[in-house]
Structures are given as C-alpha cells and as structure tokens.
Amino acid sequence: MSEALSRTLIAPPKARPGDRVAVLSPSFAAPALFAAVHEQAMRRLAEITGLVPVEYPTTRRLGASAHERAADLNAAFADPSIRAIVATIGGEDQITVVPHLDAEAARADPKPFLGYSDNTNLTHWLWTLGIASFYGGSTQVHLGPGPHVDAVHLASLRAALLTGERLELTDPGESEDVGLDWNDPRALTSFGEREPTGPGEPWSWHGPAREVTGPTWGGCIEVLQWILTAGRFAGPPSDLAGAILLVETSEDLIPAREVGWILRSLGERGLLAEVAGVLVARPPTSDHDRRPEPAERARLRAEQRDVVVETVARYNPEAVVCVGVPFGHTRPQWIVPHGGLITLDGAARRVFADYA
Secondary structure, eight states: OSSOOOOOBBBOOOOOOTTTEEOOSSSSSSTOOOOHHHHHHHHHHHHHHHEEEEEOOOOOOEEEEEEEHHHHHHHHEEEEEEOOOOOEEESOOGGGTTTOOHHHHHSSSSOEEEEEEEGGGHHHHHHTTBBBBEEEOOOOHHSSSSSSSSSSHHHHIIIIIIIIEEEOOOOOSEEEOOOOOSSSSGGGGGOOOOOOOOOOOOOEEEESSSEEEEEEEEEEEHHHHHHTTTTTSSSOGGGGTTEEEEEOTTTTOOHHHHHHHHHHHHHHHGGGGGOOOEEEEEOOOOOSSSOOOOHHHHHHHHHHHHHHHHHHHHHHHOOEEEEEESSSBBBBBOEEESSSEEEEEEETTTEEEEEO
C-alpha cells in the first residue's frame, strides 16, 4: 500500500435495476447523426443493466450551446429519480460547459457518472467537488456498435453502475482503434478490424516491484492539458499524494514527443512527484483515414510507452508504472474508477480496480 492517500472522495450510491439513468451529450451530440447506433445502445443499456435510459433535450441536438448542455446536466443531477448519468461520447468543447454547472446540485445528490475523452472535464470537475466517478463508458462507442458488448466492458459497466465490486483488470486478447463507420449498417452487427493482444504485446511494468493502492486522477492527456491551462487544477500538488495517475491519448494520435512534453509539464508542476503509480492505456495508432501496418503501429505504441516511462522516472523513480491496459480510446475498453481506488501490484504484475 502507498504510505499516504490523497483526499477521500465520496463514492455515490449505486443504482438498482428499474432506476432511471440519464443519457447525455455534454460535448458532441453523436446520436443526432447516428441514430441507429444510439438506439441500439439504449436497448442494450436497458437489457444489460435493468436501468431505464432517459434522454434530455440536448442528447440528440447538434449545436446545442454550452449553457443548454449544462442545463441538462444540472437537471439530471437535481432530479432525485435519476440514479446515474452516462455520456454518449466525448468531443472537444466540454471545457466551456463546466462554468455553467451547478456544484450544489451535484453535491446534494451524488450519483455515478461515466464518461471519457472530453468528459475528463466532468470527471475532474466532480473530483474537485470531492465526488468519485468513472473514466470510460461512452454509449455511442462501446454499447451501440458491433454484434455484442465486449465482456470486459460489460463487467466494468455493471460494477460501476450497479454492483460496486473489486475486479482484476485483464487483457481481453484483442484490440481495435476504430470500428466501422456508423453510417454503415454493418456497424450494428460487426466490430472493426481487431488485432490480437496479450502474449504478443504484454503490458509492461516499470519502477519498483512493489504494490501501491491509491485513488485515481487523470484521463485523456490532451484534455488534462486544457484543464491545467484553464487553471482548473487549483489545489497544491499534494492533492495527488499517493494517487494513481491515469494517462491515455485520443484518436487525434498526437506524437509521443507531445505526450512527453505534457507529462514533463505535470512533472514541473510537482504533480508527478506526488503519485504512487501511473496507469497508462494502450494508445490508438490508427483512425478511419490512417492505418499503418501492424509493425508500425507496434512501434508507435512502444515509442509512447518509452517516453512516458522515461518522463515519469525523471520526476518520480519510486512510482510503479503499468503500460498497455485497455482503457480510454480503445476497444474492448475497461471502465476504470476516477477518484476510486486502483491497485498496481508491481511484484505480481496485476492490476485491481475498486468500483465501490
């Protein structure tokens, strides 16, 4: 265990089958353009959780203002019949929504929130309020497309929303960066091109061979940079004392050197020195327009791994670092706690997440 833990966050109570779950688009309203995928996601969400999806005015509205999207979030937090909130997808302007959010409504009735990518803004906002959430869980990406919901996503979705147990994060054995175009009817029944993972490209471990447990903070590194630039990490570096830093990159496919520059800034801010461990996601290396050969994709992943490991070691050689876990912008995707506890066992090389 780490010697110190950063501040304790409230773990919102779990929903129960039959409860209502708000389905919101705090950034990009993808359901407006890809209704079939969204509607399949809503059916699957109801079937696998027993919850009742509830849409809001901006869930399917393109071009909704930041104030309008914030109003839907505020309404969901204020409605006692809503027992959880999930995001349909990310985007790139949620940072403009945050100033319009009602902190008192969120504090008065904390409820599980699930989202990733641009939703790093919301998970961080809840973290500043002392409320834990979950990083992952886009309905448009991980519930709607394909022949079924991936097993690791299903397990962590149920744990985050309903059951709250402790799970070991394992490799699902396959991975894809992007699925089929959502305008293609086959997107409802087929995954994208997947490649094998696991023995061929195992997770890598760095730093001391010890076990650390801490509450998580982090998310999409590009969005973390925006949050820090906007001055929304207002506390001292010691707010991350004993924490597990979550790091992942988006489909923008930023080069490894830029990942290193952002991490270096976190180091200069004093944040890296405080954490007990760093959990780094398997990064996307292709999109609908760019698909390098497998060897080149492996090289790009290794390049990002190396720059992250080197940068963390420069500022905190005692941090336990695990690279390659499938969370964030990858499929299958583990939803992971944000503010809840993760254990990195550098000796046994195992990762556990507490979904309480």
